[in-house]
Amino acid sequence: MRRVAVVFILIVCTVFVSGCWDKQEIEQRAFVYGVAIDLSEDSSTSNPEIKLTQQLIVPENLTNMGGGGGGSGPAFQNLSKTGKTLIDISRETIKLTSRRIDVTHLNVALFSEDVVKEPKMFEQLVDVFLRERDARRGIKLVIASGKAEELLTVEPEHEKIPAEYINKMLEETGNLAILDIVRVGDIQEKLLARESFPIAQLKMKNPKEIIYEGIAVYNGHQEKVVGTLKDEEAKGLSFFRGKRHTGTINIEVYRKPAAVEILKIKTKVTLKNKEMNNLKFLVNVDVNGLIAEQFGTENVMNEDVLREFENATREKVEEIMRKSVDTLQKDFQTDALGLGVHLKKFHPKLWESVKGNWDYGENYFSQSTIDINTDVTIETPGTINRTALGGGTK
Amino acid sequence: MKLQSEEGFISDRDIxxxxISNIIGLLTLTLPRLLAANTNSSDGWLAIVLGGGIVSFFAYIVSKIASSFPNQSFFSYASYLVSKPLAVFFTLMFTLQYLAIASFQVREISVLAHQYLFDQTPREVIALAFLLVVIYAVSGSHAAIFRLNVLFLPIIIGGLLILILLPLGFIRTENLLPVFQTDIKGYLKATYSSITSFMGFGIVLFYIALVKSPENTPKMAVRGVLVITFLNLLLYIVCIGVLGNLTTENLFFPSFDLSRTVDIPGGFFQRFDSILFVVWTMIIFTTALMAFDIAVMTLMMVFEKLKKIKVIFTLSPILFFISMLPKDYLELTKVSSVMSSFIVIYLVIVTILLGVAYKIKGGNQNA
Structure with missing residues (x-):
């Protein structure tokens, strides 16, 4: 009798215990690798509508192995829908895929220029990336010139998924014109503190290539992107707050072009004048570099030549830094340099009194003086002295 | 009035x-938020140190009193110190309190699992599954509970260390500076929050009766509190350094979200939050387990004739019912803050009363 009871209980258990409410078959999931957010065509200021493009992976086409049945189409599928909230749109998309959208591996979120130039829109849209439990706080946020969805259609030479191509591009640190990439987890703190910050901007150069357009500048008080630093202005900004990113700058030595590879940038800010209306900052920049290329035929073993390289680099660095400071102070009136953060860190009392009007209203940031002092050390000349003898100056 | 056949089998190290395993619990998950809400930048560390200091002091007094009555239950030495009716009242209050703590843990694990792991599974089912394991563990002997603690400790500490070490590279100094910009009121509030998170030390009142030779137990209890103070301190600094003060304030479970910030390179373990979830479940399990055990134990001290298994089976449905009472997360937050205030105040009152009575009677005269 007892034995029968035990067997009976076991049988009942197999029916009731093995169940799983949250089972998700991997075939039933649609993995999103990248999303692009645009303003919808019929959007107006009174009734903003957004267009969300999600890049889903088509696993069958991802591997090269499938000899027979596997299709040879693209390894991704872009689905666009318009609506009011991102989640709503995303749920709508399920109808198209008949699969469950899975954002666990979402890496890149692209925002079009129109979206981020609309006040408050950016912060409203970022919310869902932070709130969604499956999304990581490491999702990279970037601005796209023009239509963001177009960037997800790029067909790179050796990458099957556009979003993955963009992600790898953002992880590449050998470009001075780009700063530390903004991750969605970091942005929450900045938005909460109403801090201004720089954010990378990308552009589709041709159907096969995406390039850096520059660095967009987000103003924490106006709650929108106020402008974009391009080319040298963008590089100049890197000398203020660049930590990870290094790259080359072009200089002229004895009227011949040359390139110096920047190895290390060390920036130190000190506050020289504490008067609210006339704050004075001194920015000390230590740059370490190596000679990457020279068109001239100088003997780089010569000390004068080396000094000349260093001077040219110093002038160049100061020039481009000055350019970005001027644009930020005069045109954008937005502190993307991180001087506000410096005040907050080291002069909290002063910061309390200026923070309401830092890069807004009175705009103490634009009124302050920023002195730049650069020190360049060329560590090595590369592996050779010179390529040709020619008529070198020294 | 000794606990039959169960006395004197654990060492003071087990205490x-x-x-440690009782203090690390749900509040470890939320503590950074509570501290960040009242302090600026990384100033909350002071509150943790102060809170830890105050609690070690109380833990010392409490375990000193308890250990001077070796192998006597809380009820028996409380009766001796503050008369029997008052002891009955104290003991039953503890029953209610620990029952509430246990049901709170059961509810929170289901909320947490619901939020981060299963969104389809009904909350009640998760809670029930968890509760059944707790009941099973409580039905066994006390020895089993302590062995379980010993077994889990390396995993819990290891998990916390991983949580602290992996995001180290993401710390930004701008989040940690400036220092000492908080006003006194903020420090007081934060210190209070940190004290509430340490309240798990109350278990020494009941478990010291089981210790074989409790001479060193007070020291050990204090050491336990200090270990947690240190861990909490590290966790808090990493939390603020990585997430920033304002973000920490706006996350429901900052310690958990810390693990969502980090990507482990290499792909396979790209996300380690799911692995840490196992550790959190264990952390909450030990807390719930001991809370329920003490609820059962205190009830049996007063009503000696009851059978343990019957007490457990009567309390379990009540526990489950209480845990399902709060309607939504707002109610749950309110319940949590009222409950922790009550625990703090009650424990302080009991400690002071027992301490004063202990002084007046001049220690344990029977010993």
Whole structure:
């Protein structure tokens, strides 16, 4: 009798215990690798509508192995829908895929220029990336010139998924014109503190290539992107707050072009004048570099030549830094340099009194003086002295 | 009035481990938020140190009193110190309190699992599954509970260390500076929050009766509190350094979200939050387990004739019912803050009353 009871209980258990409410078959999931957010065509200021493009992976086409049945189409599928909230749109998309959208591996979120130039829109849209439990706080946020969805259609030479191509591009640190990439987890703190910050901007150069357009500048008080630093202005900004990113700058030595590879940038800010209306900052920049290329035929073993390289680099660095400071102070009136953060860190009392009007209203940031002092050390000349003898100056 | 056949089988080191595993609990998950809400930048560390200091002091007094009555239950030495009716009242209050703590843990694990792991599974089912394991563990002997603590401790500490070490590279100094910009009121509030998170030390009142030779137990209990103070301190600094003060304030479970910030390179373990979830479940399990055990134990002290298994089976449905009472997360937050205030105040009152009575009677005259 007892034995029968035990067997009976076991049988009942197999029916009731093995169940799983949250089972998700991997075939039933649609993995999103990248999303692009645009303003919808019929959007107006009174009734903003957004267009969300999600890049889903088509696993069958991802591997090269499938000899027979596997299709040879693209390894991704872009689905666009318009609506009011991102989640709503995303749920709508399920109808198209008949699969469950899975954002666990979402890496890149692209925002079009129109979206981020609309006040408050950016912060409203970022919310869902932070709130969604499956999304990581490491999702990279970037601005796209023009239509963001177009960037997800790029067909790179050796990458099957556009979003993955963009992600790898953002992880590449050998470009001075780009700063530390903004991750969605970091942005929450900045938005909460109403801090201004720089954010990378990308552009589709041709159907096969995406390039850096520059660095967009987000103003924490106006709650929108106020402008974009391009080319040298963008590089100049890197000398203020660049930590990870290094790259080359072009200089002229004895009227011949040359390139110096920047190895290390060390920036130190000190506050020289504490008067609210006339704050004075001194920015000390230590740059370490190596000679990457020279068109001239100088003997780089010569000390004068080396000094000349260093001077040219110093002038160049100061020039481009000055350019970005001027644009930020005069045109954008937005502190993307991180001087506000410096005040907050080291002069909290002063910061309390200026923070309401830092890069807004009175705009103490634009009124302050920023002195730049650069020190360049060329560590090595590369592996050779010179390529040709020619008529070198020294 | 000895606990039959169960006395004197654990060492005082086991008490330290029990204190550690009981204090690390739900509040470890939310503590950074509570501290960040009242302090600027990384100033909350001071509140943790102060809170830890105050609690170690109380833990010392409490375990000193308890250990001077070796192998006597809380009820028996409380009766001796503050008369029997008052002791009955104290003991039953503890029953209610620990029952509430246990049901709170059961509810929170289901909320947490619901939020981060299963969104389809009904909350009640998760809670029930968890509760059944707790009931099973409580039905066994006390020895089993302590062995379980010893077994879990390395995993819990290891998990916390991973949580602290992996995001180190993401710390930004701008989040940690400036220092000492908080006003006194903020410090007081934060210190209070940190004290509430340490309240797990109360278990020494009941478990010291089981210690074989409790001479060193007070020291061990204090050591347990200090270990947690240190861990909490590290966790808090990493939390603020990585997430920033304002973000920490706006996350429901900052310690958990810390693990969502980090990507481990290499792909396979790209996300380690799911692995840490196992550790959190264990952390909450030990806390719930001991809370329920003490609820059962205190009830049996007063009503000696009851059978343990019957007490457990009567309390379990009540526990489950209480845990399902709060309607939504707002109610749950309110319940949590009222409950922790009550625990703090009650424990302080009991400690002071027992301490004063202990002084007046001049220690344990029977010993």
């Amino acid at each position: 330290m481990i029990a204190v």
